[in-house]
Amino acid sequence: MSGHAANPLHHPEVSIANGKTYLANFVISVALMTVALLVVLSGMAPFDVFLVTTAIGGLTVIIQSYLILHTDTSRGQFWHTFSLLLFVPLFIVTIGLTAWMFHGLYQRTMIMPARSGASPMSLHTRAGTR
Amino acid sequence: MLVHLQGSWSPALGRLCMKQLAFLHVPILEYTFAVVALLGLAAVGAVTYFGKWKYLWREWLTTVDHKRIGIMYIIIGLVMLLRGFADAVMIRLQQDMAIGPHSPGYMGAVHGYLTPFHIGQIFSAHGMIMIVFAATPLLVGLMNIIVPIQIGARDMAYPYLNALGLWLTGGGAALVMLSLFIGNFAHGGWYGFLPYFELPYSPGVGVDYWMWAFQLSAIGTSLGSINLIATIVKMRAPGMTWMRLPIFTWASLSTNLIALTSFPVLMVALALVGMDRYLGTHFYTAGMGGNLMLYNDLFWIWGHPEVYFLILPAFGIMSEIIPTFSEKTLFGYATMVIASFAIGGVSWGVWLHHFFTMAAAPSVNSFYSITTMLVGIPTGVKIFNWIFTMYRGRVRFELPMMWALLALSLLIVGGMTGMMNAFASNDYMWHNGIFVVAHFHMMVLVIASSIFGAVEYWFPKLFGFKLEQKWGKWFFWFMVLGTGFVFVPMFILGLAGMTRRLDYIPYTAWGPYLHLEMVGIGLYGAALLFFLAHLYVSLRDRESRRVGADAWGTGRSVEWMTHSPVPSYNFALIPHINARDEWAWRKDNGLTELHPGDYEPIHMPKNTGVPLVLGAFFFTLAFGLTWRIWWLTALSTAAIVIMIIVRSFDTDTDMTIPPNEVERTEKRRSDRASDFIATGVPPYAGGPVGTATAYQRLPEPAGGTGASSGGRL
Amino acid sequence: MSAHSTAVDPKSASLWARHYPGHDVIGTRTFGFWLYMLTDAMVYAALFASLVVLSHASNMVGGPAPSEFINPRVAYEETIALFASVLTYGLAMVSLKKGSRRGVTGWILLSALLGLVYLGLSVADNVNLFQHGITPQTNGFLSAFFAIIIYHAVHIVVGVAWMLVMLLQIAKEGFSQNVVYRLINLRLFWHFQAVIWVFVFVFVYLQGVVL
C-alpha cells in the first residue's frame, strides 16, 4: 500500500528537526514564562496581571507552535497547520461563549459575595462601569 | 478517595448480587429475557450447525476490510434500531393506557402497565439507543463502506483502528443491552439530568451504565472520525482534486470534522459526571460550589453539533441518490459543499438553544436565537439545489429515490418547526414539551429515510444483487402512514401544552390524539413486517436480480466503476480521475472498460483479532466500573495497555496479493455494465420512462443543467 | 475552480494509475495522530471552560481562596523541567535526522528523566496540598483545578512510558518506517504538552494567584 523503497529517515517530517530552533524555543519560552512569573510577584493590580499574563501566554503559545510544532505552510506540514487553524476558533467559542453565558447567569442568579472578584469575569465587572 | 456507597458491596462482585438480576423478578423482563436468550441460542446453534464458526472468525470478526466493518456497523445499527423501536412501542402503549384518573393499572402500576421508574428507564434508553447506537453506527457504517471506494482507495488510513472503533461501539451496545437484565438503566432522560444523576439521588447503577456505554461509543466514534478524515485528505486517487470529490465524500468530511471537534467535549461532560459519582468531586453538585448548568453547557456543546453530525451524511446520501435517479449532474455542487461546511460551522455556535430557559441574559438568548436561525440559510440552499437537480431531469421513482424524496419532505417540516423553536420567546412556552419532541423526530426520520434509501441504493454494490421493489414499496408507504399518524397528533398535543416523558396523562381530552398515535405505532409495526418480507424475498430471488458494476444504470461517481460485489482490494488498479462525475464522464466518452489487464501486486493489511479482544476488554472495563468491581477494572486496564504495547512490536501486519491472483479474481467478476455496452442491451432500470440508460446523452438544454460531466456553479 | 477549466481530453486521458506508489504512510500516520492531539486539546478547552464557570466566589465555599494555596514558584520549576525535556526530545529528533542510534537513545533517556523530574515536583506539590485538606472533593473550584493539573500529569506519565517503549523498539528494529513514524508522533505528543502547559501555568497557576 505504500512506497516501501524510500528510506524513512529521508521523510520531510524527519528532516524538519532543527536543533537551533529548538534551542531558541527553549530560551524564548523560559524567558517569557519568567517575565510572567515576575509580573505576578510584582504586586501589580489583579486586572493588569490578568491582561499582561494572558498576552504573554498567547505570545508563547504562538511562538511554540511555530518553533516546535512546526505549524508552517510547507508541503509536509500544510495539513497540520490547516487543521490547527480550524480548531482555534472552536477553542475560543467553547471557552468564550461559555464564559459569556455564565457571566450573565451568575449576575442574574447569584448573590455576589463580599469577597473581591473571584474570576476573570468578575474582575472584568469591577474594572467596568459598575 | 472513593465515595461512600449506599447498599452492599463486596470485593469479588462489587455491587453485583442476586437481587440485581432483574430478569428473575420483573415480569416483563422475564419474557424479554426468554426471547433474547432463545434468539441468541438459535443464532449460536445455527452457526454451529452450519459449521460457520471458522468462517465467522476469519472473514468477519477479525477482518480489517472497511466494507465488512461497515456492514457489521450497519448490522449493529439495525439490531439497536429494533430495540429502540420496542422501547417506543412500550412508551406509546403506556401513554395510550394511562389517561385520566379512572384509567386502570396493571402489573404494579397505578395507571397503565409501567411504573414511573420503569418508564423512566425506557425513554432514556430509547433516546440514547436511537441516537448513539442506531443512527450513528448506521451512518458510520455507510461512510466506512462508501468513502474509500468513492475516492478510489483500497482501504482506510488505519484499518486496524477502524476495527477497534467498531468493537468499541459493539461493546457499548452490549453494555446497554446487558442493563436490561442485570441491574437497571438511567431513568432521567437520554441526555442526562444533573444533579439528579448524582450518586445521592440516583444511587443505582443505571446512570453508570448510561455513562460508560455513552463513553465507549464516544471514543469509538472519534477514532472513526480521525480515520475518515485522514483517509479523505491523504488517500484520494491521483487526479481526484478537491473539486472532483464526490458529494457524499464531502458530506462525510464535514460531518467527521464535527465529530472530531465535538466528541471530546462530550467525553469531558461525561467524565465529570463520573468523577462526581466515583470520586466525590463537586462539578455538578447542587451545593459545595458545583454548577449543574455546567453539565448542560458541556453536553450541548457536543449535543447540537452531534445532531448535525447525524444529518450531514443523510444530506450527502440524498445528494447522491437524487442525481442518479434524475439522470443529471447535481445542481450547484460548489454551493452544496459550502453549505455543508457552513452548517457544520454554525452548528458550533447555537447550543444554548437547548436551554434558553436557563436564565442567561437576554442578549445571550438573542444571540443564540439568531445563530440558530442562520442554519436555515445553508439548509435552504440544499433543498433548492435538490429540487433544481430534479427539474428537467428524467426522474425515476425507484425505491432509493422515494426514500430520498421522503427525507426531503420531512426535512422541510422539521426545519420549519426548528425555526419555531429558535425563537427564545416561543421556546419558553414549549421547552421540554412534546412539540420539541415532534420537531426532532421529524429530523431523525430524515436520517432514517436517507439510511433506508442508502441501503436500497448501495446494497447491489456490496452484494451484487438488487433488493426487490414490491414489498419495499409496502414498507415505504407504511412508514409514511405511521409517521403521519404518530407525529401530526404529537405536534398538535405539543401546541396544546403536553410536556414530554409523562407516565400519566392528566387530561382525558388528549386521549383521542394519543389513541391516534397508537394507530401510527401499529402502522409502523406493519411496516416492520413488510421490511422483513422485503429482505426475505430479495434474498430468496437474488439470482434474478444480479447486477453489474453500474447497478442502476445511471450511477455517476467512482463507486460504480468497480465490480459488484466489490473485491476486497476495491480496485485492481487505482483509477485515475479525470472529471467530477468520473463514471458518468467515462460513460459519455465510451471509456467503460473495467478490465484494464496487466495487473500489479497489491499490498493489503492482514486480518487481526486484536481489535476484537481489545473491544472485549473495554467492555469488561466498563462493566467493572459500572458495578465497581475493582479487580476486573484493574485487570482489564492492564490487559488493554499490555495488548496495545505488544501489538506495536508486531511487524507482520501486511500481506501482498500477487498479480495472478488479482487476475483470477477479476476474471471471475463478469462485468455486466461493459457487456451491455458491447451488446447494446440496457440494464434493468424501471420507472415510468421505461428503460433509461446512462450512456444515452441527454440533449443538452440551454442553461447548463445538462447531463454531461461538467455542471456549472 | 470550475469543472470547465479542468476538462480533460477523453482521447488522451489516463484511466488507471499504473505503478502507483501509494500514499505517504508516515505523513498519513502523523496527520492522524495530530488530529488526535487536537481532540485532546479540545478536551483541555472543555476543562478550561469548566474552570472558568467554576471560578466564581460561590464555587469556592468551604475551601481557601486560590491565592492562599497556589505556589507559582513550584509551577515555575516544573515549567523549566518540562521545557528542558521538550528541548532534549527535539535534539533526539536531530540525531534521528543524522541516523545516529546512540544520539536518539541518549537524548530520549534524558527527556524521560526530565519528565520524571517534572512528575516528582508535581506529585510533591499536590500531595502537600492534599495534606492540608485542599483536595478535589473540597468544592467545585478545586475539582476543576485538580482535574486540569492531574490530567496534564497523566499525559506526562504516558509520554515517559511511551519513551521507554520506543527505546525498546529502536533496539529491536532500528529506524524502520514504523519506528520513525512513532518517534515523530511522540515528538508531536511531547511538544504539545509544552504548549498545553503554557496554558496551565498562566491560566491556572499565575492567574490563580490574583483570583
Ligand code: HEM
Ligand atoms: C433548521 C435547523 C434546526 C433548528 C433551527 C433547530 C432548533 C432546535 C431547537 C431550538 C431545539 C430546542 C428546543 C427545546 O429543547 O426547547 C431543538 C431541539 C432538538 N433538535 Fe433541532 N433544530 C434544527 C435541526 C435539527 C436537526 C438537523 C436535528 C437532528 C438531526 C435536530 C435534532 C434535535 C434534537 C434531538 C433536539 C432535542 C433534544 C432533546 O431535548 O432531547 N434538530 N432544535
Ligand SMILES: [Cu+2]
Ligand atoms: Cu440544537
